[in-house]
Amino acid sequence: MKIQTKQFGEVEFTEENILRFEDGLYGFEELKKFLLLKHDDDIFYWLTSVEQPEIVFPLFGIRMIDDKYPQTEDGEAFGIVKLDRDPLKSTINLRAPVYINQESKTGYQTILNDESYPVEYQLFTE
Template identity: 35%
Template structure:
């Protein structure tokens, strides 16, 4: 399938890359279909609306940056998404200048079922996570002992 994007023009995506968000994404409820565009081995990717070329989100695999990241997916959410075993977790990034100030939203992960291609952004209740954790806990150029 060919989809139109603002950043890359028309691109071809496989049906397996398109996920259905039955309730949309908070703030973007009218958009239901998004293509997950992964970047090979990189921990980054994009979630591109199939319905609007101007709606996309930069994503990251949270476990690359926060290996201890964990949360309990409520049974009701797992049932709604039809999740049995396979699950993909991605989190939305906010890119800032300088790049070291970029943040990741750990409070509201995107939960994707790669088998049924269903997805939902889950807001974690009673969590210590926030919407703006620094992507890099310290500047990549900072070494131990630096302040």
């Protein structure tokens, strides 16, 4: 199978590469199949919809920011990043993590009830 992406051009993949999100992501509940793509020299992962390849979510591993961040046995915690032309204005959503399990090829998004985790946390500092 193949999809055309903005970040990676044409991407060839198999059924085994697809991550399944049973409930989709908030605001995109109809999208259930994604690929987790990354350039070797990039700090971001790109969660790319198989059904609509133009829908892409930049992700960053939350444990890189906060090693005490809540983890589950269900997978690694990622935050959705809001990129800005000025990198110092880019933010990450720590309140609604995306958990991805590479072994089971599943993922889900949840909202934490802990308000100490902001929706817009500044990703980079000077």
